[in-house]
Amino acid sequence: MDLLDLTSRSYEHCKLLRETTEAVEAEVTELRGTLSDEVADLSKQVRCVNNAIKNLKTDLLDAVKNEVQKFIATKKERQYVDLTLESDGGNGKPVRCARASARSVGGKLKVPAFPDITKPKKKTTKCRAGPFTVGIHVSPEDSMLVDYVFCTGKEGGDEKIAMIICTFLTREDILTLAPNSPLSTLILDTVVEKLTWADRDKTKRECAFLPVTFAAKASGNRDDLRSFISLEHVKTLYCTDIRDCEAIFIPIYMGNHFVLCVVNLKKQQYCLWDSLPSCMEKTEINQKLVDIMAALDVLFFDDGAAWFHDVSSFLAFEYNPTNDAPRQPNTWDCGMFVINWMKCGRSLNKKTAKCMGKRFNSEDERLKLVLELIDCTPNEKTALLDRARELVA
Template structure:
């Protein structure tokens, strides 16, 4: 990390923090988002309840809670984010698009034939990809079992390069994951017709060169790698700026709210109603919520007071706080 990035990182951590559930973040959170956060992180409700459903994957409350601070991420969070980004890309009306594969694509790539069968059975090409000539970049998240670490392959179609985005690059040395050649061979088979019809002789995924991106920010702990991977998929340009500073709680909360409150979550409206009901029901009786409200920063407490005024007629218990 450069000295300027270190200095900014220190100043960021010295800034006043706003409490949002278990997160201490730089910017304040809206009252409606606070209700969602409270419902997910401050309740003793069913751990198996599905709180995010996006296209082909879903997240339970238990899985989403792995986004709480200083916690290793459940890999399904990354796959659901891939689903969400895929839906967003497909809504583009024109131009090239990016592809975001779920993490189980790389997980099954140890065996080429098995992975091809798996990809065809689960319609990977139809569900996560499209016509090859329309793809600009392909993002493939990977989990390294030996290092217990998530990182990312970024395939650049025009440059025919695979970039390795690894937030713990030093721990990997110079070796390249043995699954990468398999994944490239699998893509050649899945897109055999496209390649023959639209690309010059000799073009193949297997011929892509491999490069380690030198500007990838590096994590300083052992639990943020999955959140880094999501950040790399969401905002690669921002993440590689010299002055970018990764703030763990802020990035984790951003992912939580993108998944819960995004328009790709088919549970969104039902979840908001449940969060509102839980807020009204628990505000007057839940001791942990009382403590949480007492510890709020002034700005957030003012927002909460506004909510009390709005909802006091509905739930008189709010006036007792």
């Protein structure tokens, strides 16, 4: 009797437990449906907000364009030369003339030949944008940005102006791109990061780029170099998928002068590109190059990994001196030359470098680089443009 009673009770408990489980499952199903509906509603609201933001941006851009067109139209009107009407003294017909140059001949008014002054003057090839006088087209929006970044009355040298992935540039950094100014090393490190991410988007990486700070650490203690490589995530940021790379570009800053070390992985050679060779001691730069080769061994082979097909040590590479680098026309554009050489990538050679040297215009190149850096992050550029408009207003 006790056994039957125990069995009956166990059955009741199991039945109750099953009913409870079914009820819980039903509630869970209902909650899932409710959450799914709420998520769908939230997604719909987010889309609506995004569309509203997009429309607002379009309206703002249209408003700016209209204001710019009005401003340009006003300037054109001011360029017209005021004309006066004079009577010829005979038939009373008005004669269009410039008062200062008209003269009377034989009782009649005679106007000397001159171009149609009712047409606005042709624009000059040069234009102004902030501190730059350039021969390239600059949109009104870009001109406003440049004015804001370089305006002399604006305080806040630590204001963030541009950002790539891990590096951001303040106004103080960007100001080193002003005409006749030596570049900050952070400008070159930012360009290196930009070129690295652009190259990583390709199906097959052609070149690798290392920051100026890597070359600076190359001559120090090996433990300090390893610590730098680890803390700054050099391998992750700059050395991903470079097994098939053809060249490594390493900008160097020594004695207030920038030069470029190019390592050819296929030929197992390295060379130096220097736009002002007389600026540094030969023995000093040669030792720096050897230190960099040793630092590359630490970077790539310390962990025993096979980074490249046929390379076992960079110290075994042959130094191939080059005298093909074009000369900079001043004492402050070495950084710009190094940046332009890095942009060439694997196509950098005597011919391309010579061509670039002939076409080089310091202010044009500097302004283009400023706009490229500002364009890197659209959100940052939009915020910067908003601050520029507030300043103008």
